[in-house]
Amino acid sequence: MSAQEHHLPVTRSARYFQLGELTARTRQVWFVCHGYGQLAAYFIRHFAALSTADPTLVVVAPEGLSRFYLQGPNHGQGRIGATWMTREDRLSEIEDYVGYLNHLADRVLAEVPRGVPVTVLGFSQGAATVSRWLTRAHFRPARLVLWAGAFPPDMDFTIATQLMRKLPVTLVCGAEDEFIKPADLDQQRQFLRGLGVEPEVVSFAGKHTLDANVLRQLHAQGAAI
Numbered sequence: 001m002s003a004q005e006h007h008l009p010v011t012r013s014a015r016y017f018q019l020g021e022l023t024a025r026t027r028q029v030w031f032v033c034h035g036y037g038q039l040a041a042y043f044i045r046h047f048a049a050l051s052t053a054d055p056t057l058v059v060v061a062p063e064g065l066s067r068f069y070l071q072g073p074n075h076g077q078g079r080i081g082a083t084w085m086t087r088e089d090r091l092s093e094i095e096d097y098v099g100y101l102n103h104l105a106d107r108v109l110a111e112v113p114r115g116v117p118v119t120v121l122g123f124s125q126g127a128a129t130v131s132r133w134l135t136r137a138h139f140r141p142a143r144l145v146l147w148a149g150a151f152p153p154d155m156d157f158t159i160a161t162q163l164m165r166k167l168p169v170t171l172v173c174g175a176e177d178e179f180i181k182p183a184d185l186d187q188q189r190q191f192l193r194g195l196g197v198e199p200e201v202v203s204f205a206g207k208h209t210l211d212a213n214v215l216r217q218l219h220a221q222g223a224a225i
Contacts, residue, residue, distance in 0.1 A: 170200045171199045
């Protein structure tokens with residue numbers, strides 16, 4: 001007799017980090033999702049200069065619900081990373097992080113003036129994460145930034161098209177990114193065009209990482225929304 005698979009919803013603690021204070025003076029909110037094997041505490045440091053320069057900006061970095069030793073369990077004193085999902089029980093993991101991100105966004109946006117523009121940025125694995133999340137989010141972002149990552153092609157086409165309708169999308173990628181080739185970026189651009197979006201494409205001299213100059217550019221654009 002084969003074992004039967006079951007699922008049991010449980011309560012657990014999710015971790016996130018925040019730069020800036022949520023007040024009536026808040027004029028921009030950014031939700032930024034890290035890539036595979038990263039931790040939010042380190043990822044959010046890339047945005048610290050923006051927050052320091054602009055006290056009306058709040059940056060929120062949620063962390064993936066699953067953590068692991070980057071060098072395996074035999075290196076228990078080594079670095080730790082987090083992931084949003086794996087291929088194992090992937091639909092349940094997607095359900096979990098969508099619910100988590102919705103709960104977090106509801107809590108954050110309740111503390112700022114209604115209509116404050118929201119930027120959603122996903123880096124690497126975080127790009128697919130935020131894309132899936134936004135199809136079921138309780139708010140509509142002012143723009144979507146997919147950095148060194150892609151909108152997942154396995155999503156329901158009708159739902160994806162509704163999400164992308166009149167949504168500004170920016171694709172960012174380092175010119176020397178070791179994981180994303182120019183053909184991959186062009187394929188993503190064509191895919192988004194099929195959803196009715198003409199994305200802005202931004203390149204910088206760098207690898208699979210964030211770039212301070214591009215972040216400043218995005219911040220300036222956000223202030224003009």
